[in-house]
Amino acid sequence: MQISIKRLVVEYGRPKRSRLRVLDNISSVIEDGSITVILGPSGCGKSTLLNVLAGLIAPTSGEIVFDKTVLASVGYVFQTPSLIPWRSVLGNALLGIELKQGVTPQAEARARRLLTSYHLGECLDQFPKILSGGMQQRLAMVRAVVAGANVLLLDEPFSDSDYVMRRELQTDLVRAVEEEALTAVFVTHDVEEAVHIGDKVVVLTPCPARVAAEVEIRIPRRERVRDRWVMDRGLSPYMDRIWAAIDSAGGGDTSNQ
C-alpha cells in the first residue's frame, strides 16, 4: 500500500482567528511494505500527522493519496495500549474486526493463531490486567492486524517499555510487517529506534513541523533487528545524518537512549 502525502497543512483554532499551524507543507511517499519512521521532538506534530493518516483529523489543505489498487484499511496502535479491561485478551484482539464487519469463525481462528504466534496464546481467556505493559502493547498490535489493517500506524508504542522489551516488540513489529504484508508508519523521538526498524526516517522540525530530511536506511531490516550490536557500527553513518538534520532543524528533545 503506497501512500503519498502531498503538501499537507494542519492548523488548529477557529477560522479567521489566530490559528496554530502544526504541520506545514509536509510531503513524502510511504512505500508499500515499508516501515517509515517519523522522527521529531515532542510536540512537533508527529501524532497529528498520524491522526491525519488515520482519518481522525481532516487536513487544512493538502491531501493523502492511498494506492488505488488496494482497499486501504488502517490500524492504529497508540502510545498506551488502550485495551478494554472488561474484555478477554481474545475479545480485545477481535475488537477491530467486530467494529468493522463482525466476527466470523475465520477471523477468530486468525486471531487465535496470531495471538499464539506473538506469545499470547496462554492467556486468551484472561483479562488484560494480568499482562505486562509490553504484552499489552503486543496485543494492541495484534488487534490492529486482526482488524485486517494493511496500513499500521504506531504512535510511540514502545516508549513506556524497558530496553529489552522494546527490542522484542521492535522485532515483533518487523515480523508482523513482513508476514502480514503491512505498510507501517512509526512515530518516535528515539533516533536509535528509528534506524533499527525504519526503512526510511523522516525527520521533522519543531512545531510547525516541516520535513527537515529523509534518510533511507539501506541495510536489510531483519539484519538490523537481529544483530543490533554488530549493526550499530553500520548504522552510525545514518544516525550521524539524522543527528545533523535534527541539529540544523533546531530539534531539542529527540533521544539516543
Next chain:
Amino acid sequence: MKQCFIRSILQILPGLAGVLLWQTIVYGVPRYEFFVGSPLGIIREFGVLWKEENLPIHAMVTTLEAILGFIAGCSIGTVVGLAMWGSQRAYEVSRPYLIALGSVPVFAFGPVLIFWFGTGMWSKIVLGFLSTFVIAVVQAHTGASEADANLLRVVKAFGGTQRQAFFKIIVPSATIWVLSGIRLNIGMALLGAFIGEFISSRMGLGHLIIVAEGLYNVNQIWVGTICIVAIAILFHASTIPIERWAKRWQ
C-alpha cells in the same frame, strides 16, 4: 475459613451483648418495657403478628412497593443518564431540574402523591421511583462521562460508529457506577415505600408501625423496624454476586 468464622463470631458478639444487656435491664426494672420494649417481648409480638395480623402480607406489600419503585427508578434513571452522554445539551437543560429534585427531600412530595394516586400501593411505588430516579440518572451519567477517552479513540480509529462506542465502551464503563447507585437506591426505595405507608396507608410495615405507635405497643414498632432492616439486608445481599461478577475484570 477459620479467619472467616472468627470474624463472624466477633461481628455477632457486640449485638448479642447489647440484646442481653437490654433484656437484663428490662428484667430488673419492668416498667422500662413500656418505653423501650424487650427482646423477649419482640419475639412474643412477632408470633402474635405472624398469626393474627398477617405480618408476612404486610412485609410483602412493603417489599413489593420498594421493588417496583426501585426497578422503575433505577431502570428509567439509568437509561436517561446514559442517553444524556449522547447529548450534552439535554444534560445541560435537565441539570437544574435534577439538582432541584436531588436537593429536595422527595418525601416532601408524599402528601401530594397520596392525593393523586390514593392510599394504595401506587403512591408508594411513585415515591420509591422518585427517591431512586435522580441517583440513578446522576450515577449513570457520571459513569458514562468518566469512560476512558483512549478507548473511545480506539473505537473511532477502527471506524466504529457512535452507537458502537455507546454499547461497547460507554455502557460497560458505566456499569460500576450504576451498581454503586443501585446499592444506594436499595435503601432509598425502601425508605420511599416506608414513608409513603407512614403518611397514609392500609397495608405494609409502615402501616403496622403507625398503628403500633397509636397503641403504645413498642414491641410491635420494633417488629416492623426489624422486618424493614431484614428486607434491606436481603436486598443488599442480592446485589453482592452481581457486583462481584461485574467487577471481575478489575
